[in-house]
Amino acid sequence: MQIVVRGFACLFRKTRSQVLPLSPVSKQDLNSMLSASSYNRAPCSTHGIQFPEDSWRLKHASGDLFSCPMDEALAHCISEDCRMGAGIAVLFKKKFGGVSKLKEQRKLPGQCALLIQDGRFIYYLITKKKASQRPTYENLRLSLEDMKSHCLKNGVKRISMPRIGCGLDRLQ
Template sequence: MVRYVNEGNIFTINGIKCYAHGCNCAGAMGKGIALQFKMKYPKMYRLYKKKCIDGTFTIGDVFEYVTGDEHIYNLGTQKDWKMKADLEAIRKSISTMMELASQGNVKAIAMPKIGAGLGRLDWCDVKAIIEDVALKYSNIELVVVENYKERNTDCQ
Protein backbone atom coordinates (compact mmCIF):
# COMPACT_ATOMS: atom_id res chain seq x y z
CA MET A 1 0.00 0.00 0.00
CA VAL A 2 1.22 3.50 -0.82
CA ARG A 3 0.15 6.56 1.14
CA TYR A 4 1.09 10.02 -0.12
CA VAL A 5 1.79 12.97 2.15
CA ASN A 6 1.76 16.34 0.40
CA GLU A 7 4.25 18.04 2.75
CA GLY A 8 6.46 16.88 5.55
CA ASN A 9 9.70 15.38 6.72
CA ILE A 10 10.14 11.62 6.41
CA PHE A 11 12.08 11.54 9.69
CA THR A 12 9.19 12.98 11.73
CA ILE A 13 6.30 10.74 10.67
CA ASN A 14 4.79 9.12 13.76
CA GLY A 15 5.41 5.41 14.12
CA ILE A 16 7.88 5.07 11.24
CA LYS A 17 11.51 4.18 11.84
CA CYS A 18 12.46 2.83 8.42
CA TYR A 19 13.44 5.07 5.53
CA ALA A 20 14.45 4.93 1.88
CA HIS A 21 15.98 7.41 -0.54
CA GLY A 22 17.48 7.43 -4.00
CA CYS A 23 21.27 7.60 -4.22
CA ASN A 24 23.88 8.02 -6.85
CA CYS A 25 26.52 5.30 -7.14
CA ALA A 26 29.48 7.68 -7.01
CA GLY A 27 29.63 8.00 -3.21
CA ALA A 28 28.25 11.53 -2.94
CA MET A 29 25.52 12.64 -0.55
CA GLY A 30 25.94 16.38 -0.76
CA LYS A 31 22.48 17.75 -1.54
CA GLY A 32 18.81 17.24 -0.83
CA ILE A 33 17.53 14.41 1.33
CA ALA A 34 20.78 12.47 0.80
CA LEU A 35 22.64 15.13 2.79
CA GLN A 36 20.15 14.70 5.63
CA PHE A 37 20.81 10.94 5.61
CA LYS A 38 24.56 11.58 5.62
CA MET A 39 24.27 13.86 8.66
CA LYS A 40 21.81 11.61 10.55
CA TYR A 41 23.67 8.34 9.82
CA PRO A 42 27.41 9.12 9.42
CA LYS A 43 28.48 5.47 9.81
CA MET A 44 26.01 4.45 7.08
CA TYR A 45 27.43 7.15 4.83
CA ARG A 46 31.01 5.91 5.30
CA LEU A 47 29.95 2.34 4.42
CA TYR A 48 27.95 3.57 1.39
CA LYS A 49 30.90 5.61 0.14
CA LYS A 50 33.24 2.63 0.50
CA LYS A 51 30.80 0.42 -1.44
CA CYS A 52 30.71 3.02 -4.22
CA ILE A 53 34.50 3.28 -4.36
CA ASP A 54 34.83 -0.53 -4.34
CA GLY A 55 32.21 -0.84 -7.10
CA THR A 56 29.92 -3.00 -4.94
CA PHE A 57 27.03 -0.51 -5.01
CA THR A 58 25.84 0.07 -8.54
CA ILE A 59 22.75 1.33 -10.29
CA GLY A 60 19.67 -0.71 -9.35
CA ASP A 61 21.25 -1.98 -6.12
CA VAL A 62 20.05 -1.51 -2.55
CA PHE A 63 22.37 -0.94 0.38
CA GLU A 64 20.36 -1.77 3.50
CA TYR A 65 21.75 -0.31 6.70
CA VAL A 66 20.25 -1.51 9.97
CA THR A 67 20.79 0.26 13.26
CA GLY A 68 18.67 -0.82 16.20
CA ASP A 69 15.09 -1.02 14.94
CA GLU A 70 15.74 1.33 12.01
CA HIS A 71 16.26 0.10 8.46
CA ILE A 72 17.73 2.52 5.93
CA TYR A 73 17.37 1.60 2.28
CA ASN A 74 19.83 3.38 0.01
CA LEU A 75 18.48 2.88 -3.50
CA GLY A 76 20.94 3.07 -6.40
CA THR A 77 18.84 5.19 -8.75
CA GLN A 78 21.48 7.08 -10.73
CA LYS A 79 25.07 6.45 -11.78
CA ASP A 80 26.34 9.80 -10.52
CA TRP A 81 24.92 13.16 -9.48
CA LYS A 82 25.39 14.62 -12.97
CA MET A 83 23.15 12.10 -14.70
CA LYS A 84 19.39 11.65 -14.58
CA ALA A 85 18.00 8.88 -12.45
CA ASP A 86 17.08 5.68 -14.29
CA LEU A 87 13.50 4.33 -14.25
CA GLU A 88 14.55 0.68 -14.52
CA ALA A 89 17.04 1.16 -11.68
CA ILE A 90 14.21 2.63 -9.60
CA ARG A 91 12.00 -0.38 -10.35
CA LYS A 92 14.78 -2.85 -9.52
CA SER A 93 15.88 -1.10 -6.31
CA ILE A 94 12.33 -0.63 -5.00
CA SER A 95 11.54 -4.28 -5.73
CA THR A 96 14.66 -5.38 -3.87
CA MET A 97 13.89 -3.01 -0.98
CA MET A 98 10.37 -4.37 -0.63
CA GLU A 99 11.67 -7.96 -0.61
CA LEU A 100 14.27 -7.09 2.04
CA ALA A 101 11.63 -5.27 4.10
CA SER A 102 9.27 -8.23 3.85
CA GLN A 103 12.01 -10.63 4.99
CA GLY A 104 12.92 -8.24 7.83
CA ASN A 105 9.30 -7.91 8.96
CA VAL A 106 9.31 -4.15 8.29
CA LYS A 107 5.74 -2.80 8.27
CA ALA A 108 6.25 0.79 7.05
CA ILE A 109 8.87 2.77 5.13
CA ALA A 110 8.92 6.53 4.62
CA MET A 111 10.58 7.99 1.55
CA PRO A 112 10.69 11.20 -0.47
CA LYS A 113 9.54 11.33 -4.07
CA ILE A 114 12.69 9.70 -5.41
CA GLY A 115 14.10 10.34 -8.85
CA ALA A 116 12.00 13.43 -9.51
CA GLY A 117 14.08 16.09 -7.76
CA LEU A 118 17.81 15.97 -8.35
CA GLY A 119 17.19 12.84 -10.44
CA ARG A 120 15.22 14.95 -12.97
CA LEU A 121 12.63 12.29 -13.89
CA ASP A 122 8.91 12.88 -14.34
CA TRP A 123 7.22 12.18 -10.99
CA CYS A 124 4.22 10.53 -12.69
CA ASP A 125 6.52 7.91 -14.24
CA VAL A 126 8.26 7.19 -10.94
CA LYS A 127 4.97 7.14 -9.03
CA ALA A 128 3.56 4.51 -11.43
CA ILE A 129 6.57 2.27 -10.74
CA ILE A 130 6.26 2.68 -6.97
CA GLU A 131 2.56 1.81 -7.08
CA ASP A 132 3.11 -1.17 -9.36
CA VAL A 133 5.82 -2.70 -7.16
CA ALA A 134 3.94 -1.95 -3.91
CA LEU A 135 0.92 -3.96 -5.12
CA LYS A 136 2.87 -7.17 -4.49
CA TYR A 137 3.58 -6.21 -0.86
CA SER A 138 0.27 -5.38 0.82
CA ASN A 139 1.83 -6.02 4.23
CA ILE A 140 4.19 -3.02 3.89
CA GLU A 141 3.03 0.59 3.88
CA LEU A 142 5.10 3.00 1.81
CA VAL A 143 4.64 6.59 2.95
CA VAL A 144 5.82 8.95 0.22
CA VAL A 145 6.38 12.59 1.16
CA GLU A 146 5.97 14.55 -2.04
CA ASN A 147 7.26 17.93 -0.82
CA TYR A 148 9.80 18.46 1.93
CA LYS A 149 8.80 20.71 4.79
CA GLU A 150 10.83 20.80 8.01
CA ARG A 151 7.84 21.29 10.27
CA ASN A 152 4.31 22.56 10.20
CA THR A 153 4.40 26.34 10.50
CA ASP A 154 0.70 26.91 9.92
CA CYS A 155 -1.13 28.71 12.70
CA GLN A 156 -4.15 26.79 13.92
Protein backbone atom coordinates (compact mmCIF):
# COMPACT_ATOMS: atom_id res chain seq x y z
CA MET A 1 0.00 0.00 0.00
CA GLN A 2 1.23 3.48 -0.74
CA ILE A 3 -0.17 6.41 1.15
CA VAL A 4 0.97 9.76 -0.17
CA VAL A 5 0.58 12.63 2.23
CA ARG A 6 0.27 15.94 0.42
CA GLY A 7 1.04 19.25 2.02
CA PHE A 8 2.88 17.63 4.95
CA ALA A 9 6.20 19.11 5.97
CA CYS A 10 8.95 16.68 5.16
CA LEU A 11 10.18 16.26 8.71
CA PHE A 12 12.01 13.11 7.75
CA ARG A 13 14.74 14.79 5.69
CA LYS A 14 17.42 12.77 7.47
CA THR A 15 16.04 9.61 5.88
CA ARG A 16 16.52 11.05 2.39
CA SER A 17 12.96 10.09 1.48
CA GLN A 18 13.55 6.44 2.27
CA VAL A 19 10.53 4.27 2.84
CA LEU A 20 9.28 4.77 6.38
CA PRO A 21 7.71 1.71 8.03
CA LEU A 22 4.00 1.54 8.84
CA SER A 23 4.88 0.20 12.28
CA PRO A 24 4.53 2.60 15.22
CA VAL A 25 7.40 5.00 15.83
CA SER A 26 8.74 5.30 19.36
CA LYS A 27 8.56 8.65 21.13
CA GLN A 28 12.37 8.82 21.09
CA ASP A 29 12.49 8.15 17.33
CA LEU A 30 9.77 10.73 16.69
CA ASN A 31 11.55 13.35 18.79
CA SER A 32 14.84 12.74 17.02
CA MET A 33 13.16 13.02 13.61
CA LEU A 34 11.41 16.19 14.68
CA SER A 35 14.49 17.78 16.21
CA ALA A 36 15.99 18.60 12.82
CA SER A 37 16.39 22.35 12.41
CA SER A 38 14.15 24.16 9.93
CA TYR A 39 16.83 24.38 7.23
CA ASN A 40 16.85 20.57 7.12
CA ARG A 41 13.13 20.45 6.37
CA ALA A 42 13.24 21.26 2.68
CA PRO A 43 10.80 19.44 0.42
CA CYS A 44 11.82 15.86 -0.26
CA SER A 45 12.31 14.28 -3.63
CA THR A 46 11.25 10.72 -4.37
CA HIS A 47 12.84 10.66 -7.83
CA GLY A 48 14.50 7.36 -8.63
CA ILE A 49 13.45 5.56 -5.43
CA GLN A 50 11.69 2.20 -5.70
CA PHE A 51 8.93 1.77 -3.12
CA PRO A 52 7.85 -1.69 -1.96
CA GLU A 53 4.14 -2.43 -2.24
CA ASP A 54 3.68 -2.54 1.54
CA SER A 55 5.24 0.88 2.20
CA TRP A 56 4.09 4.44 2.45
CA ARG A 57 5.75 7.68 1.52
CA LEU A 58 5.47 11.38 2.16
CA LYS A 59 5.17 13.88 -0.62
CA HIS A 60 5.39 17.63 -0.10
CA ALA A 61 3.10 19.62 -2.38
CA SER A 62 2.43 23.34 -2.29
CA GLY A 63 -0.92 24.90 -3.07
CA ASP A 64 -4.51 24.96 -1.92
CA LEU A 65 -5.23 21.94 0.28
CA PHE A 66 -8.90 21.96 -0.72
CA SER A 67 -8.10 21.66 -4.43
CA CYS A 68 -6.64 18.16 -4.04
CA PRO A 69 -8.36 15.33 -5.96
CA MET A 70 -11.67 14.09 -4.51
CA ASP A 71 -10.25 10.57 -4.06
CA GLU A 72 -7.87 11.88 -1.39
CA ALA A 73 -8.87 11.99 2.26
CA LEU A 74 -8.20 15.19 4.20
CA ALA A 75 -6.75 15.51 7.70
CA HIS A 76 -5.87 18.21 10.21
CA CYS A 77 -5.46 18.67 13.97
CA ILE A 78 -8.12 19.94 16.37
CA SER A 79 -8.82 19.97 20.09
CA GLU A 80 -11.25 17.70 21.92
CA ASP A 81 -13.65 20.64 22.38
CA CYS A 82 -13.93 20.93 18.55
CA ARG A 83 -13.71 24.71 18.79
CA MET A 84 -11.89 25.19 15.45
CA GLY A 85 -11.65 28.95 15.89
CA ALA A 86 -8.24 29.67 14.34
CA GLY A 87 -5.91 28.64 11.55
CA ILE A 88 -6.84 26.09 8.90
CA ALA A 89 -9.40 24.54 11.26
CA VAL A 90 -11.66 27.53 10.57
CA LEU A 91 -11.60 26.66 6.86
CA PHE A 92 -12.42 23.00 7.59
CA LYS A 93 -15.30 24.11 9.84
CA LYS A 94 -16.64 26.49 7.19
CA LYS A 95 -16.27 24.03 4.30
CA PHE A 96 -17.46 20.80 5.96
CA GLY A 97 -19.41 21.83 9.07
CA GLY A 98 -20.37 18.80 11.14
CA VAL A 99 -19.15 20.12 14.49
CA SER A 100 -22.07 18.48 16.31
CA LYS A 101 -21.31 15.14 14.61
CA LEU A 102 -17.69 15.42 15.69
CA LYS A 103 -18.67 16.19 19.29
CA GLU A 104 -21.08 13.21 19.32
CA GLN A 105 -18.13 10.90 18.63
CA ARG A 106 -16.66 11.89 22.04
CA LYS A 107 -13.08 11.39 20.90
CA LEU A 108 -10.24 12.05 23.33
CA PRO A 109 -6.74 13.43 22.72
CA GLY A 110 -4.76 10.77 20.87
CA GLN A 111 -7.78 9.64 18.86
CA CYS A 112 -9.14 10.58 15.45
CA ALA A 113 -12.67 11.83 14.74
CA LEU A 114 -14.16 11.41 11.28
CA LEU A 115 -16.63 13.00 8.90
CA ILE A 116 -17.60 11.63 5.50
CA GLN A 117 -18.45 14.24 2.85
CA ASP A 118 -19.19 13.30 -0.78
CA GLY A 119 -17.58 9.88 -0.28
CA ARG A 120 -14.39 11.44 1.12
CA PHE A 121 -13.03 10.80 4.61
CA ILE A 122 -12.13 13.92 6.58
CA TYR A 123 -9.96 13.11 9.57
CA TYR A 124 -9.83 15.32 12.65
CA LEU A 125 -6.74 14.41 14.68
CA ILE A 126 -7.50 15.16 18.32
CA THR A 127 -4.16 16.32 19.70
CA LYS A 128 -5.15 18.31 22.80
CA LYS A 129 -7.97 18.78 25.31
CA LYS A 130 -8.73 22.48 24.75
CA ALA A 131 -8.04 24.83 21.87
CA SER A 132 -5.94 27.08 24.11
CA GLN A 133 -3.55 24.25 25.05
CA ARG A 134 -0.48 22.97 23.25
CA PRO A 135 -0.56 19.39 21.89
CA THR A 136 1.95 16.73 22.87
CA TYR A 137 3.98 14.63 20.46
CA GLU A 138 2.49 11.56 22.11
CA ASN A 139 -1.09 12.65 21.34
CA LEU A 140 -0.08 13.58 17.80
CA ARG A 141 1.49 10.14 17.30
CA LEU A 142 -1.50 8.31 18.79
CA SER A 143 -4.00 10.24 16.67
CA LEU A 144 -1.96 9.50 13.53
CA GLU A 145 -1.92 5.81 14.44
CA ASP A 146 -5.70 5.90 14.94
CA MET A 147 -6.10 7.53 11.51
CA LYS A 148 -3.75 4.94 9.98
CA SER A 149 -5.83 2.12 11.42
CA HIS A 150 -8.99 3.55 9.84
CA CYS A 151 -7.17 4.06 6.52
CA LEU A 152 -5.99 0.45 6.43
CA LYS A 153 -9.48 -0.88 7.23
CA ASN A 154 -11.13 1.32 4.61
CA GLY A 155 -8.62 1.20 1.75
CA VAL A 156 -7.58 4.86 1.95
CA LYS A 157 -4.49 5.29 -0.23
CA ARG A 158 -3.96 9.07 -0.25
CA ILE A 159 -4.31 11.75 2.42
CA SER A 160 -3.82 15.47 1.98
CA MET A 161 -3.03 17.51 5.06
CA PRO A 162 -1.34 20.74 6.05
CA ARG A 163 1.87 20.76 8.06
CA ILE A 164 0.40 19.26 11.19
CA GLY A 165 1.37 20.17 14.74
CA CYS A 166 3.27 23.29 13.75
CA GLY A 167 2.01 26.80 13.18
CA LEU A 168 -0.54 27.63 15.87
CA ASP A 169 0.19 24.39 17.76
CA ARG A 170 3.87 25.42 18.02
CA LEU A 171 5.40 21.94 17.75
CA GLN A 172 8.57 21.62 15.69
